[in-house]
Amino acid sequence: MNLVLRLAWRNLWRQPRRTWLTTGAMVFSNTLLVFMISLQFGMYALMIDNTLKIFSGHMQIQAPGYKDEQKMRQVVPDATALAGRLRRDLELDSIATRGFAFALASSEVRSYGIGVYGVEPRFEPAVSSVPGLVREGRYLDDPEAYEIVIGDVLARNLQIGLGDELTLLGSGRDGSFAAAVVNVVGIFDSGVPDIDRNIAQVPLAAFQEIFYMDGAAHSIVIKAPTLDQAPAVQARVEAMLPADAGLVVHDWDALQPGLRQAIRADMSSAFFMYGVLVILVAFSVLNTQLMSVLERTHEFGIVMALGLRPGRLGRLVMLETALLGGLGLAIGIATGSLLTSWFTVRGFSVPGMDEMAVAFNLPARMYPEVTLLTAITGPAVVMLFTLLAALYPALRLHRLHPVQAMRAH
């Protein structure tokens, strides 16, 4: 075996330039694949993370039907107490209660219909990025104060600024007339016009008072420590909910149905590109191995005449290919990981991509990270196709006739 291995290795270096060129194709593709896959999956994780952290969290507890109908009366009763219990039992701080109501927001000069969230100032920053996006003024702090933070587009539309009063007008939970005057204490800028135009936040206790919520809220937002842990946390939350409460837990996929599809669409185009790369590498290998087999027709004829079976020869060719592929794999993973690591430190950005990044909730500069999976997946597929490509020249040996072969040039 050792001998065969050495033989294969030597055969590989009979044409060093050809071997290096073929290896080069693999290294090139593998480097690219490692980098791209690392970047891509890092990007997806960021996209999910950043989209979810704006508002939806990893999961939400709601009354059945609330997600689609958003009726004021579809509430989670005694929500803050429930949230407190969950925080204690799950030992997780990133759990926040929210109420939501449509209301008319009026300044002195303008009125716009908006969505008002009642939030817990203490816990909201743990589940949502909006508190951190306050550009002017400050975020809410007093849970009972009649204060409001609004988006900068809304502020412009209403022509108001910090310290100005805003009148909210809507319907309470019992359908009664709900009205309040709140002070603008903060203006946030998420960069997403829809959010900056349509959303405002007031402290939950004030919200409950204004909209006659009677201690109830509309959702409890939960953010697991990581996205991977979300399903486990969700299972625990579901088990903890009182059985007779009739509440449901929606996971992020249900809350943000577009997200997974956007990723799927992007993945399919990425996989198309990877597929093409892999196929091109396979052609390269096929070419090289076919040449190397054809060159050796004469000597293969001799060893076959000496009694070596074509199967053994085929295995030799496959072994050579495996060594070739292994070389490309090893160097490719190494260079790919190095390249990616360099960007892990330096960051990666495409100039002019800022607005696009914002639309997908991505930072302008990304820091791809190599994981075992992202480093191995691409090169492993390249290896597989390399071996598949070598099957043709290897199997061709079975058709070789020793005498004719020996006569070959």
Added chain:
Amino acid sequence: MQRLRVLVLLAWRYLWRNHRRTIIMISAIAVGCWAMIFMTALTRGMVDQMIRDGVSALPGHVQAHHPDFLDDPSVMNRMQVDEQRLGARLEGTAVLAWAGRVRVPAVVTSERESRGVTLLGIDPEAERSFSFVDYDAVEGRFLQGPGDDGIVIGAKLAARLDTEVGKRVVVMSQDPDNEIADRGFRVVGLFHASMASFEENYVFTGRRTAQELLRIGDATTEIVFLGDDYREVEPVFTTVLDVLDDGLAVRRWFEVDTYLGSMLRVMDGFMLIWVIVIFLALSFGLVNTLVMAVFERVREIGLMLALGMKPAYILGQIVLESMMLLAVGLLIGDLLAWATIVPLEGGIDISIVAEGMEMMGASSVLQPQLNVADVVMSNVVVLVLGFLASLSPAWRASRYEPVEAIRKVG
């Protein structure tokens, strides 16, 4: 000339001396070329449609507003423009089409539901070049003139409102004095759009009807201009700046929709990178093939050199071989791409990821677009880079010492 012909013939013959290798290499080039063009056509189709849907369809290449309209999109910030004079001055300029519109937020109500929408009062004649609605696919009819008092709404909105063609809905908005402006409209047509949000958010009526409803005389809130190509809006922009009165805010589409603007730039860059990546993946095989081809005939080359052939010819011949290889591969790849894209030009339905595409601002029907410039670009890039890549083996071959080369075992 004669020499060139010999050289070409020689190169061609050499290419087919090892037909297996040549066929594999040509296949690789063809697949690479196909992938370049196919992928480019898909992305081009997607971006182009996004920009058509998002820009050319409704917002136009250049827009003019009252300067305060951007921060405060209310009918209070309207414009009084002498449209007859404007039309006369735009005659024969880069502006191919233009339209003045009334655009206001409104609430539309049926017997069962009410929805916030954007009401557009338009002159259908002037809007002909703006393709926001597929006129042939309108159920019922589209608006017939600026005085048309019917309303055309999206099919999705109709479903939400539980209404249909022939029924009446009520539209409520506000006049400049903040008084309620409302009236009933008969739904005369339902339009379909590639984006669900467009179908849900826009309703159209005749411009004069909207002006009467809002009590704004013949004022408009926006004027949109369309040039020949969304990539070249400068001529339109300068014309509009020149022709319009001062004091109006004039913006190009990529200033209005910065997302689509950057999308276009990124996609253009991406396509070049994609072509280069494919080429690089191919180049290893190409150089390999050439190196082998040279290696196989070192002795012949030595002989030729010994017989007095100039090294330049050797170099030329190897480069020619490479160019032929590439040309044949590219030709097959181009044909392959053409054959696969043309049947798909009607659109590929990817509605399983519709909500995801909508998040990107793209529709759920992908229409690949075979763009001559893109095909030329990818072919030229491959040929130029291929030429450069083949220089090294060719140069090496032409530098052989004749005697040593002949002695070499082939």
Added chain:
Amino acid sequence: MTPRFLLLLAMLLVAAPGLAAEGHSATEIVRAAIDHWRGLSSYTEMTMVIHRPDWERSMTIQAWTRGQDQTLVRVMEPKKDRGNGTLIDDNSMWTYSPKINRVIKVPSSMMGQSWMGSDFSNKDIARADDIIDQYEHRLLSERVADGVTVYEIESVPHEDAAVVWGREVLSIRDDYVVLEHAFYDQDGALVKALRSSEIGEMGGRTIALRQRMAKIETPEEWTEISVNAVEYDVELGDEIFTLSNLRNPRD
């Protein structure tokens, strides 16, 4: 221009004997009802009960009306809503809440919303449509029940009327008491109806003392208005229908 709520009040609360029984066209009957009421003023105290499958809310309200254009409504009970008011003057609607001490003009985007949580929308309460100009009226039938003649009148809104209904059917007694006001969608299906369940004497007239507005699809959701006291032809000065009176009641 007749705010719709006033029209309802006009037709439901105001009764006048002597609607000629024979030979009147539908338009004339409706016009007569309005003409009769036009120029009059009223002060009413009523209880509004909003019923939902899982809860019920009751409020007492006062209403002043003058002519067709002016109405002031103010909540007396419950305590938390006390002082909430709505003023309608011509085409505009303002709302006031003592809690925020602000008068806010209701914008068009809010007109479809429920008025004080009831089954009436702001638009139902305030919309300024001339029932005569905006509808085509037709007498459907005439019948005699309990000694009074009941006219059934179909009112079809004009093409450009800001009314979503396909048609409305009014059952009016010859003494102007409206027995029923039914709203049909454009397919001809009954969507909701306002029905009088109690008719009696008050303020010197025969009026509907209790009426209920209910959607046909959700019969468990309704709003019922019952009249506690009513005065007609009261002296109401201009100062009643002003924003400052909406804000600072003078009584």
